[in-house]
Amino acid sequence: MISQDFLQTLATEYSVSNLELKVLELAMNGDSTTTIAQKLEVSEDAVRKRLSEVYRKFKIPGSGPVKLTKLQQLILSRYQEHTVQSSSNSSPNSLNFRQQDVNPHQIWDGAPDVSTFYGRAEELATLERWIIRDNCRVVMLLGMGGIGKTSLSVKLARQIQDSYEYIIWQSLHYAPPIKEFLTNVIEFLASPQKIDLPETLYQKISYLIRYLRQHHCLLILDAIEVILDSDNQVWRYSNELEGYGILLKRLGEEQHQSCLVLTSIEKPREVALQESRTGFVRSLELKGLQPEAAQQILLDKGLSGEHQWLELIQTYRGNPLALKIAAATIQEVFSGHTSEFLKYESLLASNMFREILDWQFKRLSNIEKEIMYYLARENNLVSVQNLKMAMPTSITTSVLIETLESLRWRSLLEKVQSEGKNTTETLFSLQPVVMNYVNSEFRDVRDKH
Ligand SMILES: Nc1ncnc2c1ncn2[C@@H]1O[C@H](COP(=O)(O)OP(=O)(O)OP(=O)(O)O)[C@@H](O)[C@H]1O
Numbered sequence: 001m002i003s004q005d006f007l008q009t010l011a012t013e014y015s016v017s018n019l020e021l022k023v024l025e026l027a028m029n030g031d032s033t034t035t036i037a038q039k040l041e042v043s044e045d046a047v048r049k050r051l052s053e054v055y056r057k058f059k060i061p062g063s064g065p066v067k068l069t070k071l072q073q074l075i076l077s078r079y080q081e082h083t084v085q086s087s088s089n090s091s092p093n094s095l096n097f098r099q100q101d102v103n104p105h106q107i108w109d110g111a112p113d114v115s116t117f118y119g120r121a122e123e124l125a126t127l128e129r130w131i132i133r134d135n136c137r138v139v140m141l142l143g144m145g146g147i148g149k150t151s152l153s154v155k156l157a158r159q160i161q162d163s164y165e166y167i168i169w170q171s172l173h174y175a176p177p178i179k180e181f182l183t184n185v186i187e188f189l190a191s192p193q194k195i196d197l198p199e200t201l202y203q204k205i206s207y208l209i210r211y212l213r214q215h216h217c218l219l220i221l222d223a224i225e226v227i228l229d230s231d232n233q234v235w236r237y238s239n240e241l242e243g244y245g246i247l248l249k250r251l252g253e254e255q256h257q258s259c260l261v262l263t264s265i266e267k268p269r270e271v272a273l274q275e276s277r278t279g280f281v282r283s284l285e286l287k288g289l290q291p292e293a294a295q296q297i298l299l300d301k302g303l304s305g306e307h308q309w310l311e312l313i314q315t316y317r318g319n320p321l322a323l324k325i326a327a328a329t330i331q332e333v334f335s336g337h338t339s340e341f342l343k344y345e346s347l348l349a350s351n352m353f354r355e356i357l358d359w360q361f362k363r364l365s366n367i368e369k370e371i372m373y374y375l376a377r378e379n380n381l382v383s384v385q386n387l388k389m390a391m392p393t394s395i396t397t398s399v400l401i402e403t404l405e406s407l408r409w410r411s412l413l414e415k416v417q418s419e420g421k422n423t424t425e426t427l428f429s430l431q432p433v434v435m436n437y438v439n440s441e442f443r444d445v446r447d448k449h
Pocket residue numbers: 066069070073076077116117118119120143144145146147148149150151152223265289293297320321324
């Protein structure tokens with residue numbers, strides 16, 4: 001649990017007022033705007049204003065998604081850094097970290113500390129194989145909020161760093177315009193040589209690709225969902241960020257000896273169109289942590305009631321962020337007793353993911369929403385055929401399949417293969433947290449569909 005003192009120190013550092021801090025604490029605990037307003041006896045508008053001040057002060061970007069989740073992560077990672085530093089300034093990990101950070105050929109801009117990292121051996125092995133053995137040019141880590149994409153990308157980069165001359169780990173949270181981004185990267189790769197950069201975007205990318213051909217570079221762009229536009233299509237970019245799409249496309253298509261690793265909640269079109277199982281562009285759908293690894297997180301939090309942990313882990317599908325937040329609530333409110341928490345879990349789970357799911361839901365097309373309502377109402381695995389029968393006749397099978405694909409790209413659908421005697425059928429459903437969210441937030445709308 002993040003200590004009060006630590007939050008107070010952060011508040012001072014970021015000039016957060018006492019009232020803003022109170023709102024922040026309640027929001028971090030998963031309270032909705034309405035509940036916070038009631039608890040603090042202020043209007044909901046005042047709560048929203050204070051929260052947006054907090055986001056501004058912590059530089060959580062205005063147009064970005066899942067602001068509360070991002071803020072929680074920022075605070076958690078600052079807290080982890082703080083505890084690692086204060087518990088052991090001379091531990092091998094922290095020394096290692098500092099040494100790597102001063103390597104003039106590496107940038108780790110905003111990369112979280114991954115000295116506490118559990119499981120993921122299989123994913124790391126797959127990614128290493130794709131990148132080192134198969135020379136993939138673009139590799140995407142796709143998964144829902146908090147599933148561990150950022151941490152895995154850092155762990156991976158740390159693990160394979162010796163194979164690269166240059167490493168650039170860059171978060172897109174502040175989404176710099178593409179030309180600025182390219183200028184920074186090229187100047188870094190060219191340093192100490194001073195260069196005259198060409199003006200146009202196309203030429204700048206060509207310039208970068210020249211470096212990526214001459215040198216082994218590992219480029220990691222984290223949270224690229226931030227630059228994808230929200231007009232009901234996974235494929236477009238916000239106007240001034242459009243050039244990132246061209247960059248992705250060219251890095252996937254053209255020959256070079258470097259690798260671009262991307263993390264995102266949603267899959268951009270360039271990756272979807274270019275990827276294949278054996279080609280140079282691949283994507284890995286990140287699921288939650290295996291139970292053993294997830295248990296480590298709960299163990300670290302000092303929870304009791306181990307026999308109920310599996311239920312907790314299953315409910316959150318091994319999502320480490322959800323487990324961390326749940327564990328904090330269990331400690332704080334239920335004195336460490338998991339069983340108590342589980343009684344209220346369905347209420348709390350949707351709260352926890354409300355920010356992130358609000359953001360994702362706003363981006364859905366009407367057909368996508370229809371499918372989500374239907375799956376939430378069914379509360380079960382559903383085949384394409386059943387979905388087709390349940391949808392209005394105006395939705396053709398091809399539109400239905402395209403829409404299912406789009407929902408998968410948005411990390412919102414679970415998919416299972418059901419093996420019959422001679423046939424295999426693909427079935428879809430929502431994971432419990434998403435199901436809870438749709439059922440509680442859209443009960444009225446859902447039932448009209
Ligand atoms: N393998 C792991 N072992 C321990 N903790 C982990 C692991 N993976 C992630 N975490 C923790 O879970 C939280 C969420 O992880 P992370 O930020 O990597 O998720 P994300 O998928 O990038 O989320 P977002 O979509 O919001 O950016 C962090 O606090 C991180 O430290």
